[in-house]
Amino acid sequence: MITCRTPKTKKEFEQYYYLRWLILRSPWGKERGSELDNLEDQAIHRAIFDQKGNAIAVGRLHFTNENQAQIRYMAVADTAQGSGMGKCLLDSLEAEAQKRGATLIELNAREVALAFYLKSGYQNMGKAHLLYGDIQHYAMTKKLSVLLxxxxxxxxxxxxxxxxxxxxxxxxxxxxxxxxxxxxxxxxxxxxxxxxxxxxxxxxxxxxxxxxxxxxxxxxxxxxxxxxxxxxxxxxxxxxxxxxxxxxxxxxxxxxxxxxxxxxxxxxxxxxxxxxxxxxxxxxxxxxxxxxxxxxxxxxx
Structure with a gap:
């Protein structure tokens, strides 16, 4: 059974961070640990696990103020591309953000992911940073309704x-x-x-x-x-x-x-x-x- 949830065990978190590194850092020659930042302990982590318990998609949410949150480190394994795992993960993070009172989600999307986020209701606010001097990111936002x-x-x-x-x-x-x-x-x-x-x-x-x-x-x-x-x-x-x-x-x-x-x-x-x-x-x-x-x-x- 495929599940989308917070990693629970040390092994599951190891898989979670490894997939983040493998997809988002390794192709640019970055070492392990470069996929982490100082907000991990205050963030909301989600992963999709397949029938064998392997992490096939990961993403993170953290709040920047009481009513605004940011999604980062969205990554889907090559073997799960095009299967809807990214949308399932995004929906889970947005739902948790709403439960905790967020009315605005922001993220920085890579150019290859622009169409995915636009289809999911995000607005393109223009160019953001250039990661590693190579990967253009775009600032994107989405308004959320108050969820009561x-x-x-x-x-x-x-x-x-x-x-x-x-x-x-x-x-x-x-x-x-x-x-x-x-x-x-x-x-x-x-x-x-x-x-x-x-x-x-x-x-x-x-x-x-x-x-x-x-x-x-x-x-x-x-x-x-x-x-x-x-x-x-x-x-x-x-x-x-x-x-x-x-x-x-x-x-x-x-x-x-x-x-x-x-x-x-x-x-x-x-x-x-x-x-x-x-x-x-x-x-x-x-x-x-x-x-x-x-x-x-x-x-x-």
Whole structure:
């Protein structure tokens, strides 16, 4: 089975980088390592693996600011050329960019790839750099729609509540990139939330995670037509890696324990929600929050 996903093991990442080097660097006599840059740890990596587990197409996405991302290092193995692998890879990277709040994608395309990107909806903005004095690149951009799915009204209501009642959420510019009832993805302004080490401030990571969990409870109440005050009773976080670039926080139905089932009968409901905060593909922090919903009027649900 052919799959498009993030490489998981050391062996898969070795294949990923090797194919990048083989297609994009080796023909010009560049040594191994020239295919890497200093953004690998904050990037989103995708590869297509064939039935035997071999990488046949690779590509990378990284954010340049909260709402803008760049695609780089797109490469398809010679044996997979013309099979649609490049389009599959591009679609996967664009979808992840949308989930994390990107409204604009930019890339620098080699002249031989211009037709491919034009067909995929990118605009040619003119000549960019000349790589190795030989390979002409062209700057290309594509606008993306804000991806909130059919739940966009509830998500927008939540953002209004955050920004109107929690001043820090507005200062951090916490927003929702994606919500479909099963998954919630949030993001914030990377520049405002940096510390003296130029990484994301631990307090900002905690706040983003806390409000993501709080937001899940709020949206659950909205979808259940229930009312109640949401309180964080306990929050624990583990910081696993620094966040150097743009981060996002994610939670989903599988990471939630509890429901609003007893809210009417008892006037109170408890939920435990796990939230992962990401730097690119890397889980940089794990948060577990215990939330209590208090229904002051038991018949309002």
């Amino acid at each position: 799915t059919h739940r966009s009204k509830q998500a927008k209501n939540l953002m209004d509540v955050w920004h109107k009642t929690i001043p820090l959420s507005k200062a951090m510019n916490i927003n929702i990139g994606y919500y479909d009832g099963l998954e919630l993805v949030t993001h914030c302004d990377p520049m405002f939330n940096k510390n003296l080490h130029n990484t994301m401030f631990a307090g900002s990571i905690y706040t983003l995670a806390t409000l993501t969990g709080w937001g899940w409870v709020y949206l659950l109440l909205q979808n259940s037509h229930c009312h109640g005050d949401i309180v964080l009773a306990e929050g624990n976080i583990k910081y696993l890696a620094p966040i150097n670039g743009v981060s996002c926080a994610k939670t989903e139905q599988l990471l939630v324990d509890g429901s609003t089932e007893h809210l009417v009968e008892n006037g109170k409901a408890k939920m435990t929600i796990s939230v992962n905060v990401y730097s690119g593909d890397t889980v940089a922090a794990k948060f577990i929050g215990k939330y209590v919903v208090i229904n002051k009027e038991k018949n309002q649900c």
